[in-house]
Amino acid sequence: MTAVKSVKIDGEPIHVFKSEIYIFESVSSFTLELDLIVSEVTIRKYGKEQTLIIEIELLDGRIIESIMHVKSLAGGLPQLNLFCDVVDIDEYDDLDKVNENSTWFPNVEQGITLEEIRKIEMPNEPISLKLTLPIEQVEWLKKQKKKELNQLFSEMIYERWKKENSK
Template sequence: MPQIKRVKINGEEIRLLNNVLYLHYSEGDGYSLLLDTVITEVDARKYSHKDKAEVLLRYDDDKEESLDMFITGVTEVGNGDVPVLELEVNIDNHEKFRNLEVVNGDSIECKFPDPTVGITIEEVRKIDMPSDKIDITAILPIDLKEWLHSNNNISEILKEALYDYINKKASE
């Protein structure tokens, strides 16, 4: 089976860092096609509250396949884990995917492929760093308080100051 080159979800291309496409077999349910893909935290937030997705897979041989898949899992953002989007669809014709690894869900030795091997959260965040709003309470001299209130780019000032401080501490 060719490797996946591109993935579009609901018409929007997602950034692929790594993925595994495989079959899952369970005696009661039959075969399912599963796609576990490492995505950015920004993309993880987009799909964390969705149940289904129209998925377009483009392989490295330029063949395409469109599937209506269930979103069975999305890694929670903000815990330091590499984010993974898990997609699944039941299939009738597993012979079409005969070159894929088959994971037997009925087996005690069942081990699912892990797309996060060799990928760190720092690498993911270099591609697309999410931003979160935080509230900070500080006790400052009145002149600094007035200066902060007169500036519209407090977030940028704080971000730069924090990165400078982190880099200073790391070099000590």
């Protein structure tokens, strides 16, 4: 079995938490499949694309470069499925081969949690709040820069969240 060492998308390295590379055999063709557990940030950046230029470095030193189709898989963890047709199956004779009747099928989600992923790369999410505050606080807030307010609220909420979750 060959394992993935690193992956680049459009020339940019991405953090891969877990991966499986294999050949999927259908009645009429073979496809090279790469299942990746990545961060939510990576999903947001690449998940809606149709095709991407992918460079896969395998542990044995081999490099696979291909234009691959993208499927963002719904489920528990942020996951990308990249695939492309294989012309010469002999190039990939060391990869596992699966089909729809196989007893073994890659389960890339096993052994990792969303919390572990977020420790490495936490996504930011925009939020709008409607508050009623004393006018002097509103005036002060309006004078602040967005970046400073984001930092202030993030720290304040994190301290409260940490206190409530440590009970």
